[in-house]
Amino acid sequence: MRYYSPASLKEFFKISSQCPNGQKTFLAGGTDLMPCYEQGTPLPDHLIDLKHLRDLHSISVTENTLIIGALTTIQDLHDHPLIQGEFVALYQATHEFAGAQIRHRGTIGGNICNASPAGDLLPPLYAFDAQLILTGPQAERHLPIHEFILGPGKTALLENEILTSISLNRKRLRSQFQKVGLRQSMAISVVNLACTWEEDEDGFSMLEIAAGAVAPTVLILNAFTRAYLENPKKLPKLLQLIDEAIAPIDDIRATANYRRMVLKNLIWAFLTK
Amino acid sequence: MMLYHPKPDRFNLSLTVNGEVVEREIVTHLRLLDFLRDELRLTGTKEVCGEGECGACTIIMDGKTVNSCLILAVEAHGHEIITIEGLANMDELTDLQRSFEDHHAVQCGYCIPGMVLTGEKLLDRNPHPTREEIKHELSGNICRCTGYHKIIDAIEHAGDTE
Numbered sequence: 001m002r003y004y005s006p007a008s009l010k011e012f013f014k015i016s017s018q019c020p021n022g023q024k025t026f027l028a029g030g031t032d033l034m035p036c037y038e039q040g041t042p043l044p045d046h047l048i049d050l051k052h053l054r055d056l057h058s059i060s061v062t063e064n065t066l067i068i069g070a071l072t073t074i075q076d077l078h079d080h081p082l083i084q085g086e087f088v089a090l091y092q093a094t095h096e097f098a099g100a101q102i103r104h105r106g107t108i109g110g111n112i113c114n115a116s117p118a119g120d121l122l123p124p125l126y127a128f129d130a131q132l133i134l135t136g137p138q139a140e141r142h143l144p145i146h147e148f149i150l151g152p153g154k155t156a157l158l159e160n161e162i163l164t165s166i167s168l169n170r171k172r173l174r175s176q177f178q179k180v181g182l183r184q185s186m187a188i189s190v191v192n193l194a195c196t197w198e199e200d201e202d203g204f205s206m207l208e209i210a211a212g213a214v215a216p217t218v219l220i221l222n223a224f225t226r227a228y229l230e231n232p233k234k235l236p237k238l239l240q241l242i243d244e245a246i247a248p249i250d251d252i253r254a255t256a257n258y259r260r261m262v263l264k265n266l267i268w269a270f271l272t273k
Numbered sequence: 274m275m276l277y278h279p280k281p282d283r284f285n286l287s288l289t290v291n292g293e294v295v296e297r298e299i300v301t302h303l304r305l306l307d308f309l310r311d312e313l314r315l316t317g318t319k320e321v322c323g324e325g326e327c328g329a330c331t332i333i334m335d336g337k338t339v340n341s342c343l344i345l346a347v348e349a350h351g352h353e354i355i356t357i358e359g360l361a362n363m364d365e366l367t368d369l370q371r372s373f374e375d376h377h378a379v380q381c382g383y384c385i386p387g388m389v390l391t392g393e394k395l396l397d398r399n400p401h402p403t404r405e406e407i408k409h410e411l412s413g414n415i416c417r418c419t420g421y422h423k424i425i426d427a428i429e430h431a432g433d434t435e
């Protein structure tokens with residue numbers, strides 16, 4: 001196995017284009033990749049480490065946007081004052097993420113590109129309408145996260161393209177993240193959920209709910225929130241719209257029915273508190 | 274589990290381990306855990322799960338706790354590592370290590386190097402953590418013997434006089 005650690009994007013694209021397709025893997029924190037290798041997935045012939053791309057480690061702030069480098073670790077996200085202040089749901093997801101050792105290595109780019117239906121940063125990123133910046137040898141393109149993640153482990157990344165940064169609009173939305181696993185920490189989410197909202201004296205003026213682990217990708221529960229904003233008193237009946245939107249599965253962690261129940265209970269508790 | 278590759282490639286590794294520069298030629302698919310244990314004979318770092326779940330393989334890399342089972346040795350090139358052996362002199366324990374003794378926080382001992390290193394980094398950042406903060410920091414360290422209470426006691430009271 002050849003190991004490469006390019007220090008610039010230019011060098012990265014040169015190396016990447018020389019390694020045959022299908023025999024190379026890009027390495028970030030390795031917290032998803034290494035367990036696969038230890039469980040028997042063959043190592044690639046060419047491993048290209050992205051961690052020396054220094055520019056992809058920074059978080060930068062302008063008046064209207066927050067731009068997060070794809071190699072930013074979960075811990076660095078957690079410790080950033082603006083994320084704690086303006087993107088509370090994202091902060092809460094980093095706080096409940098794995099243990100300290102994993103938070104020190106795992107990256108936001110890895111969480112997105114791994115495209116697990118249960119990835120904990122994904123519901124907050126959907127609810128904040130994150131834009132992803134993808135860079136290839138020739139061009140850069142921007143995609144909203146819901147167009148990037150196509151299914152479990154599947155993304156819209158092209159050959160030789162990497163995720164370089166994530167851009168969030170500073171809309172000062174209120175937000176909240178919740179997760180239920182089989183134990184409090186170090187457990188893959190059975191259901192995870194992020195809500196963003198604005199409110200005035202009359203209640204919610206805007207509400208968005210992104211739910212994870214209840215379908216092949218994170219879902220924005222649009223039909224439900226629209227109906228709820230029109231007539232909040234009908235909540236008990238409207239929960240049916242959640243059932244119609246989601247498609248959870250049975251797996252070793254939970255049954256589909258349990259996932260349905262937990263999601264509806266979390267949303268009910270959030271809306272009636 | 275140790276990793277395998279049918280086409281091994283070699284790499285000249287240079288890093289700092291417990292304050293000393295170490296240089297070795299290694300295969301690129303060697304895990305940092307195996308490098309420390311098998312090449313350097315620093316067997317205080319343990320392997321239990323080999324997949325990031327238990328924290329027995331915890332070391333400090335550039336000042337942060339990490340799982341050495343999830344890192345390739347090549348990724349540590351140019352970095353600074355501290356293992357449990359480098360924490361204190363053999364005959365002079367840290368306050369936290371002494372506190373583990375005083376609170377009888379050690380049973381079989383397998384998880385303890387990871388627990389101590391994780392506790393040390395927490396205390397560096399936050400010298401008086403609450404029990405909740407200690408539990409949150411230890412969530413990546415599993416102990417099958419103690420039931421955790423005495424480990425949490427040891428961290429909570431490290432450095433207390435009397």
Ligand SMILES: Cc1cc2nc3c(=O)[nH]c(=O)nc-3n(C[C@H](O)[C@H](O)[C@H](O)COP(=O)(O)OP(=O)(O)OC[C@H]3O[C@@H](n4cnc5c(N)ncnc54)[C@H](O)[C@@H]3O)c2cc1C
Nearest residue numbers: 028029030031032033098106107109110111113120163325
């Ligand atoms: C014990 C344990 C606990 C965990 N707990 C949680 C948890 O609570 N919540 C959670 O959501 N996840 C959890 N995870 C999963 C994992 O830690 C996260 O998904 C993490 O964010 C992955 O990031 P990484 O940098 O380590 O990814 P890597 O393993 O390095 O990469 C993952 C995938 O993404 C690709 N990739 C990475 N970066 C880029 C990029 N910039 N451009 C293109 N492709 C890229 C890689 O090629 C690879 O296919 C846990 C894992 C372990 C081992």
Ligand code: FES
Nearest residue numbers: 321323328330342
């Ligand atoms: S052996 Fe590394 S975390 Fe268990």
Ligand code: FES
Nearest residue numbers: 381382416417418
């Ligand atoms: S003392 Fe035995 S595993 Fe912790």
